[in-house]
Amino acid sequence: MTVNATSAGELPQAVFDPARLAAVADSGLLDTGPEGTFDDIARLALAVTGARMAFFTVADGWRSVWKSAVGVDPAAERGNDIRDSPCHLLIGTGKELIAPDARTDPRVRDLPAVDVLGIGAWAGYPVISPGGHVLGGLCVIDEDARPFTPQQSEALRILARSVSSEIALRQALREAQAAGSASAALARTLQDSLLPPCLPQAPGLDVAATHLPADATGAIGAEVVGDFYDLFETRGRKWSAVMGDVCGKGLDAVKVATLARYTIRAAANQHENPATVLHRLHDDLVDQHVSERFLTAAVAVFEPGLEGITGLYASAGHPPALIRRVDGTVEELNATGILLSPDIPAARDDFADTAFRLCPGDALLLYSDGITEARDQHRGPLFGADRLARALAATHGADATETLDRLWEAASAHSGGHSVDDTAMMVLRVLPT
Structure with missing residues (x-):
């Protein structure tokens, strides 16, 4: 690729920050070949935006290396001079950059990459190291000028965070292996990566969630499990609540749970029906086949209103949600759906939506089966769904x-x-009037 004649001194100073360069080196991503994990995320970026090319780029002080490049000739050189690529702009600002018309946008129009790659529209999002430094970016490219919708932008934002999370998990694992042990601290780091650091406050709702280890003292062993939950705003005024449980423990469970979280987030910004979201997740499990492990999941898509919330609920082999009405009665919110496995074929009609409504004072409980399977050390009766x-x-x-x-x-x-x-639970309670 042609090298820009612009002097390196005009690059953002953040490009040459020693701490950032050390973080790039510590990532272990430079001078390594393509990997299926990052290619899968890039393909998902194309699927949710309809763009022609997607890249995950890592940049040091002089080069921008394509760790993943989808939609590009495999024989092409995998990278370019950092001055030629918009990646240095992400490093300089630490913020996303969206250029609906790259050929007229003063921020990128003079970069050689615009002509060499035929960039009509460009959207790039920073990929962050565990220490907060910009390692590079996740971007999509179209040959024609075009806007990116708010839903597409949010999906790309989620996928860029997924790349950052993958890098953090790998780095934590390498550090633990170098120390000669898979410590409980690592297990907690991996477990926390599957959960949002805090739940957003949906309008009119009182929300809470928890993940509790099998040990009632709150300690966690060296093995991480695949329980996860999420709550996020999607298209329009709608919100999505998610609960999932991957079979087994360890890194395979983490891989499947991580894939499930970012796939559900991306799909929920494209589809309003939770059954369609689960079917999309099943297809990604089959296509990407990160593990043989199966999982169960439940998704509730709802819209808050003045008189409570209305929504749709779908399940993939997951324990049914429970609704506690304001008068104290409890109803089961069930939906048919097969569990999710890369080895089990599934069609769209294998998952069904169930409508629900919560009035002021009502609450919805999503949970994993850890709580219903609780029993004493003498193998007495399970706590069970009725209890x-x-x-x-x-x-x-x-x-x-x-x-x-x-x-x-x-x-x-x-x-x-x-x-x-282990047990994960989430409660969505409509605030009483």
Whole structure:
């Protein structure tokens, strides 16, 4: 590729920041070949935007290297001089850059890459190291000028964060292996990567979620499990709540759970029906085949309103959600759907949407099966779905956080503090009028 005559001194100073360059070196991504994980994310970026090319780029002080390049001739040189690529602009600002018409946008129009790659429209999002430094970017390119919708932009933002999370997981694992142990601290880091750091506050809702290890003391072992949950705003005024559980433990469970989280987020910004979102996730599990492990998942897509929320619920082999009405009665919110596995064929009609409505004071409980499978060390009866429903009814009038605390107390009392599996729970409670 032609080298821009612009002097290196005009590049953003952040490009040459020693701490950033050290972070790039520590990532272990430079001078390595393409990898399926990053290619899968790039393909997903093309799927959600309809763009022609997608790249994950890592940049040091003088070159911009394509760690992933989808839609490009495989024989092409995988990278260019950093002065030729828009990547240095992401490093300089630490922010996304969207150029609907790259040929007229003063920020990018003079870069050689615009002509060499035939860039009509460009959207790039920074990829961040665990220490907060910009390593490079995830970008998509179209040959014609075009806008990117807010839903497409949000999907790309999510995928760029997924790349950053993948890098952080790898780095934590390398550090633990170098220390000669897979420590409990690493397991907690991996587990936390599957969960949002905090839940957003959806309008008119009191929300809470928790992930509790099998050890009632709160300690976690060296193995990470695949329980995950999420809550996020999607298209229009709609929101999505997600609960998932990957079979087994360890890094394979992490890979599947991570794929599930970012696929669901991206698909939910494209489709309003949770059954379609789950079918899309199943297709990605088959196509990308990151592991043989299967998972169950439940997705609720809803819209807050003045008189509560209305929505659709779909399940892929997951325990049914429970609704606690304002009068204390509990209803089961079930939906048919097969579990998700790369080895099980599935069609769209294998997943079904179930409509629901929550009025002021009502609450929706999503959970993994760890709580229903809790029992004592003598292998007594399981806590079970019926006990869970009765325990939920007994929380009548409690807010979201107190509801979760009391459910866990009830399950712990039944099991004597012993649980066979980790547990994730989420409560969405409509604020009383």
